[in-house]
Amino acid sequence: MTTVRVALGDRSYDVVIEAGLLARAGALLKPLSRGRTMVIVADANVTAHLATLQAALSAEGIASEAIVLPSGEATKSWAQLAALTDRLIELGIERGDHVIALGGGVIGDLVGFACSILKRGCGFVQVPTTLLAQVDSSVGGKTAINTPAGKNLVGAFHQPALVLIDPDVLDTLPARDLRAGYAEVVKYGLIDDPNFFAWCEANAAALLAGDPAAREHAIATSVAAKARIVGEDERETTGRRALLNLGHTFGHALEAEAGFSDRLLHGEGVAAGMALACGYSAAQGIAPAADADRVVAHLRDVGLPHDLNSAGIDADGETLVAHMLHDKKMDAGTLPFLLTRGIGQTYLDRTVDLGLIRTFLDAQRN
Template sequence: MSQPITVTVDLGSRAYPILVGHNLLPTLGQRLMAYIKQPRAFILTDETVAKLHLRALEESLNTAQITPHVMTVPPGESTKNWTQLGAVLDWLLGAGAGRDDILIAFGGGVIGDLTGLAASLMKRGMSLVQVPTTLLAQVDSSVGGKTAVNAAQGKNLIGAFHQPKLVLADTALLKTLPERERLAGYAEVVKYGLIDDPDFFDWLENQGRAVVDLEPAAIAEAVAKSCQAKARVVAQDEREGGVRALLNLGHTFGHAVEAQNQYRSSVLHGEAVALGMVLALNYSVRIGLTDKAQADRAEKLLVAAGMTTKLAAMPGGPYDAPGLTEAMKQDKKVRAGRVPLILARGIGQSFIHPNADLSDVQSFLAEELSKS
């Protein structure tokens, strides 16, 4: 077997490993033997991933004499909905799946969220294994147990916390990702540097192109470092009662963009987060928390990778400040016209600003929309 980098999410008796390495998928069947109660596993994937990688996954399970049961769904954010969740649960129940069975999420963040929520609901909780196939999922959404589907009113409003038993991040799977998908994942990598790791941000200023180009040493370092950062935060605050909210840097603004775009594929989640982080830093400048040079440095790193950092230039528009602010009101933590935002005092100095005034945020967004 390949010898992966192992990162542990320390949740006491529910601790689990994240395995990071190249060409790990062929080892999955043998690794699952430590978790299965009967020789079968249920796999949820999307049509794109199935065409590229499902055969390799099935071969790995068959080699370990584990029978795969597979359901495929359409790719894209629009799949992450209540109707599709019901179809997945009907499939599992019809196939006789039980709490002792394993459900494998084999895909990007959409599949991970949908599968995780289905696992949490299935007979009040069946075992979950995450096998993320995108950079974004490997460094973010597959780790930490947050699962959800979208509603018409906003993103991730119907969900639960359900930790996996194992996360297997095979960096070889990233070779089939389009560059746009790689960049979307890279935004989440940059996020960890902006939150509380200025040394990692410095490293990305030098190695960011190598990460995006999937140079083996660079991508392994970036994925492992990102997973270590997220695992550290999740271990402190599993259910987002405090410090875990820092992981939402860029997400409140980004989710508003996604919502006003109706979750269409013209804006990927990571693209929205990249823009959202720039907006968060620019808003931090606006209210006197940091200087413009710090915000410009973060924006420069994202622009160098080829990402859109201007709200007016974002695909899927036109956007408007009242509509974006209305979408932000759907945030689960909004109280009395005020929303908690993750802002920053500088690179690696993010913090929770609990009571941002949405009327001021709306004025800020109007100004951002006027920038070319």
Template sequence: MIRDSASSSAEDEPETTITVALGERSYPIVIGEDLISATGRWISATVPNARCAIVSDKTVAALHLAPLKASLDEAKLYLGEAIVTPGEASKSFPVLATLSERLLELGVERGDCVVAFGGGVVGDLAGFAASILRRGVRLVQIPTTLLAQVDSSVGGKTGIDMPQGKNLIGAFYQPALVLADTNVLDTLTPRDFRCGYAEVAKYGLLGDAEFFAWLEQDWSDIFTGLGGARRRAIETSCRAKGAVVAEDEREESGARALLNLGHTFGHALEAYAGYSDRLLHGEAIAIGMRLAFTFSFEQGLCPADDAARVKRHFEAVGLPTKIADLLGEIPTAEQLLRLMAQDKKVKGGKLVLILVRGVGAAFVEPDIDPARLTQFLEKECKGR
């Protein structure tokens, strides 16, 4: 169980450091303001003598690349940058090949760093490139979205998408350092911020009922950035994920699988939508978590009130909760089930779902009744 809601931000401290405890591969997550302009100092202290090649996308580069380059230049660490197109479509073999060629052209060596500077797409893509370049170079994650700061930058999952599903080609490859600069979140669109918030709420829903109750009360302060609410939410999320990763780095014991609450449904919806603006990742996961709670309730596992709380809260913050909220054509149950069958948690041809016994009480269900799931999705796809 994840429990860290009592840990609030030390507002008088410039930054907070959380350690992901993985023995020789342990690394710090640093959370605070104005960290980008101090990147050179942090990398010099964490990964001495490592020159840095930045991987970013066009949107982030236009907003934030200049201070990062200046910091690395000042520390005499800057090698150059590779800029990709924003969006999930960049998580592909062709973009990976082009990026790898660019990093080699910049002269990245085994002791150097790839700096993933962007949201989850950039982190996953650059992290996978770092894992295969010269059989592995160092990686620093500087996530620039809320979603990436609380989820994808922590834990070492890297990869690209395939037509059959999301993140089906990749590697576990831990970073040497994660720098979460909270200032950059002010440049996010409301839609992108909401997508990140879905992953924040996930930590409460799967293992920390007190944290979710706090989110229900104070979520608007996280969105506006008032007081220390935003930093507290990020710190609590990172501590929760770091603890799970330390316990089950490669999803072998089952503990880390809990972090996929809502993701089997959500990834199938993303694949159906073509990894496009029709449905962003956090929106898909919000729908997926609501589906997981409703399905759990209908199987007699979860109280009705808890399932209703999830739907009510996501609607309050402006996140979608129904398959019918997907822009454009709605999938059939058969289409979703075919996509869900590509989920990485499938074992022996059987679909594994993360279900719940209530808010803060997720568990792994390895034996889903296909008939019941089909019936449930048929109803949901019709919007009832």
């Protein structure tokens, strides 16, 4: 068992990582149950994992109630938020209770946001079942829903009380979703850990093929990196946490152009976005072209989008920049970008000329 502490004062919590953990989760959840029925909100795709979790709770004498929601990005909506909060109120959730989010990032984001506003804030636990959620969205307390204008535009910072990660649940994850989650693993190497990026280059095939040691190492390293950054800058006030958005400004624009649909999964958008951020940095003479080429080659080798074409996007620069202008990170009319001086040297640039971004994106279509 690996335990990573997210150090946030009185909001600190543990991320527990262990193969087979789901079947033993009851013992870890019992202190949070308060002798009451625990409510689990689950993705419709993880009913088998839901049964395992409910059995684990029952083994510790904990009753549970399940709410099963549709899978897919469309679930992060006003309609589903309203329906979920109404149902939680019907079930008698109290401020001292902890709702369990079982699923990928969509469920974690929606449940976390619902718990941030329900009765002015109740507790929740993250039990992520996708690689993307395990290494990124389940840790750090960012919760949100989407709106027609863009992704994650309505939300709140609301930290979970506990995160339980069982790498074995990835055995049931479709290969495309596993690859999409892997993009967020690579991100930690590109931010500030070139040795981890080199490890990814050497071990990605084994990780994606299900090698337990590679999988657990990648998850533990990623969670530790995110916990460290979140502990330094919980609400993105210093710019340190913003480094975790590498690839996201470009990527969210691609997702918006794809209609936030299964045409382009979030991790796929991030992969293409990271390649574009590295490519733009190289085009501006900020980063070595060889490093940008190395990133593209690795993403291509593992089957992830690495440019506009492989992401299935044919929009021009003007259209994509228009999507970016809805980004929640807009500040005083400027849009910060995560650029790089090389692998492991990501930095925040608040002075990027959007005209240069338009020109760069137009050039990528040729």
